[in-house]
Amino acid sequence: MNGGTVIDVHGLTKAFDGKTVVDGLDMTIRRGEIYGFLGPNGSGKTTSIRMLCGLLTPDAGSGVCLGFDVIRESDKIKPHVGYMTQKFSLYEDLTVRENLLFTARIFGLADPNRLVDGCIERMGLGPFEHRLAGNLSGGWKQRLSLGACTLHSPDLLLLDEPTAGVDPGARRDFWDHVHALAAEGITALISTHYMDEAERCHRLAYLAYGRLLASGTVEEIVEGAGLTTWSVASRNPGAGLHGLTERLRPLPGVDQVVAFGNTLHVSGRDAAPLERAIAPFRTDGLAWTIIDTSLEEVFIDLMRQSRDGLK
């Protein structure tokens, strides 16, 4: 890989029926990196991933993936990429084993049977080996897909919401597995809607309305957003905070009010106006403390900003 960069694309753009879905995406991913891809529904994550592996032709933009041109050399990229689709895309009328064998053979792998045995073992698919894939539960389908896209030991994994609908234990196994692969030098681009998963990535990109709004490590992104967040809790357990949310929201300087159990998180882009806004509420009954802004607040803020920008 040249200079340790696996993906380096600029200005990738894609429109469907005149509607721009991905707009000038720039992305650089280094070798061995786990790169998180976040953004609200319909923000263009799947479309971007499809462009990277040659399933969609970009309308504009250029770049390299694994040292090959993303537009002209997608045939050379495919053998080295493991793409896990968002929607289950293996054959429901083939068994788990048949699906894996088919994939191994299509990639022209030597000794497919041994490889498939190893994969079934690794993914814990043993009990379902001879079940039709269509009869697996959602989470097991995801595991099968993951197994299938790693069979040929790809250099780059493109995983589109690989853990959607997967239970917490299996999700943790999955992330341990991805980190182990990254340690071996495999690069992974993973789209997700889970914040805890975002925090397990080395670097992140946040997409909204087809535009890249932020990228970098978790710290860089949180820092870049420049949000100040206060946490409020009621001192006497009986009294709720219900009325408070409605009263805080319209105030100038307050950008977000989110309930977390018995506390509210109140965030604003500028520290001073926020402090002025909450001043009247800093009474004896309420405990106010400044806390670290979380990724979720940053993302929601980014999304609002871009939506406001579009208006």
Next chain:
Amino acid sequence: MRMFDCKRFAAMVGKEFVQMRRDRLTFAMLIGIPLIQLILFGYAINSDPRHLPAGVLSADNSRFARSIVAGMQTSTFFDITRHPSTRAEADRLLRDGDVLFVLTIPENFGRDLLRGDRPVLLLTADATDPLASGRAAMAFPEIVRLALARELTGPDADLNQTEPPVDVRIHNLYNPEGETQYNIVPGLMGVILTLTLVMITSLAITRESERGTMEHLLSTPIRPLEVMLGKIVPYILAGYIQMTLIAAAARFLFNVPMQGSVILTFALSLVFIGANLSVGVTISTVARNQLQAVQISIFFFMPSLLLSGFMFPFKGMPDWAQAIGSILPLTHYLLLIRGILLKGNGFMDSLPHLWPILVFWAAVVAAGLKQFRRTLD
């Protein structure tokens, strides 16, 4: 990256076989359609029509003439319902469909016969529906021979010894090619193969797109030619199963005589089966969903059915229809298979009908490869 890799191709074929085996409905359709069509058409073939209305235009009242008419009646093939008195009246009866046959017995028939002048005995048949008229017309010379043999005894018996004492002529009206019902079953083979194979493979790639499996397939190194041929191969077997079914039914159920080599028929049919399957796969590269695929298949099937010479005599169609028909593989296949099965044609005789199908096949595969979408755009 090679254009074609045998291992990948084999993987594709293997997968298709497993899926075909599990797809009960398609399999039922593969077997069911030929059976239903055979029974529907075959019923007509097997019905062995009897008591067909016939008229006799007789200018002779000899015992021979009477014996022949009586023989026709007792054969149960014919029902003598009319006795027209003029040629014009007889023609009108035929034209209006009041009778399917008119027997014309010339003046002095009996006298000429005894003199050994071999008078002409003309049976005019309405052959629009060869299924109906063919068998009776074929039986007619034998009916005449038997009727005359009964009468020609004693001193006249030696008239039986030499060539038939009358010149029996059968004139097929409205169907100059004189097709017989035996044309139907081999033709049906071609029609059934066209219908089912095109329809089933037209769903092949569309189904992958609809189910989302295309996304997985396209993200692998597989090439279009491997996908297309991989989809075709398993159905070649299906085509042969259908052929066997139809051939067996033709032979044992409907007693269609088979002159030529069955092995040659099967061997050369590979080209026709392949061509049809490729049409299906090519359709499925164009169609956006399975409904569209079926609609386009029918769009291909209709001209095949109507303009190939299966429904109407090919030579009797207008030029533009013949031009379209001569592109279609079924047209050539009908000539090919009828040639082999009914006339006993060999390989060399079949070549002129074989290459147009091959050309068609190559063109269709090329079109399919060009159309095959390598991306999800």
